[in-house]
Amino acid sequence: MDQEIWSDVDNYYEELIVRPDPRFNKIIEASLEAGLPSINITSSLGKLLELLVRFQGASRVLEIGTLGGYSTAWLAQGLPPGGKVITLEKKPEHAAVARRNLSQFEFSSSIDIQVGDAMNTLRTLYKDRKGPFDLIFLDANKTEYCDYLDWSIKLSRPGTMIIADNVVRRGNIINENSEDLSVRGIRDFNLKVSGNPRLRATVIQTVSPKGYDGFSLIYVDPE
Numbered sequence: 001m002d003q004e005i006w007s008d009v010d011n012y013y014e015e016l017i018v019r020p021d022p023r024f025n026k027i028i029e030a031s032l033e034a035g036l037p038s039i040n041i042t043s044s045l046g047k048l049l050e051l052l053v054r055f056q057g058a059s060r061v062l063e064i065g066t067l068g069g070y071s072t073a074w075l076a077q078g079l080p081p082g083g084k085v086i087t088l089e090k091k092p093e094h095a096a097v098a099r100r101n102l103s104q105f106e107f108s109s110s111i112d113i114q115v116g117d118a119m120n121t122l123r124t125l126y127k128d129r130k131g132p133f134d135l136i137f138l139d140a141n142k143t144e145y146c147d148y149l150d151w152s153i154k155l156s157r158p159g160t161m162i163i164a165d166n167v168v169r170r171g172n173i174i175n176e177n178s179e180d181l182s183v184r185g186i187r188d189f190n191l192k193v194s195g196n197p198r199l200r201a202t203v204i205q206t207v208s209p210k211g212y213d214g215f216s217l218i219y220v221d222p223e
């Protein structure tokens with residue numbers, strides 16, 4: 001049981017059930033061509049994000065970590081009319097690729113790409129009362145997940161759904177002596193989730209063409 005069968009099953013379900021619009025694969029191709037790292041989410045996780053936006057009835061969505069805009073497109077595809085995704089990207093060159101990738105979708109005007117350091121942008125969003133968000137997807141720098149969580153809670157309302165990508169990392173997450181800064185960042189994030197009485201959370205482990213990883217699903221209680 002390994003990578004090959006995980007990928008074959010993922011492909012089987014992608015074709016039969018997930019069925020991404022062909023433009024989603026174009027995002028991946030264009031991002032590869034532009035030299036972006038190939039760390040986008042899978043189509044099955046993307047479809048899950050779309051469905052969670054729909055189940056949540058989310059019209060205000062925040063994403064931290066745009067990269068080429070692949071997950072952004074899935075999130076935006078779940079929005080009701082008038083809904084909005086604000087997505088944060090540190091690198092202007094990645095944001096430019098994402099902007100181009102997303103321009104081909106009819107929902108592109110519902111996407112706001114904010115370029116710059118996430119911590120500055122989050123502070124500004126809070127100051128400008130851009131929250132609360134109904135759904136927040138964390139998928140950027142793993143060493144900053146604790147800070148993303150603090151700002152996400154400030155930008156939330158009771159019932160906000162927070163999803164955090166990459167919390168298993170091939171199982172390395174359970175290595176308490178890991179020197180991998182990403183693992184340490186996620187372990188600190190996990191402690192923060194665990195220690196906050198307002199947060200109800202679970203973790204889903206995943207296997208896919210991207211290997212073995214997982215995501216957290218967090219519900220924000222009233223204060």
Ligand code: DHB
Binds near residue numbers: 039040041139140165
């Ligand atoms: C990495 C980051 C991601 O968001 C991801 O989904 C997989 C890998 C990384 O930085 O290695």
Ligand code: MG
Binds near residue numbers: 039041166
């Ligand atoms: Mg990720």
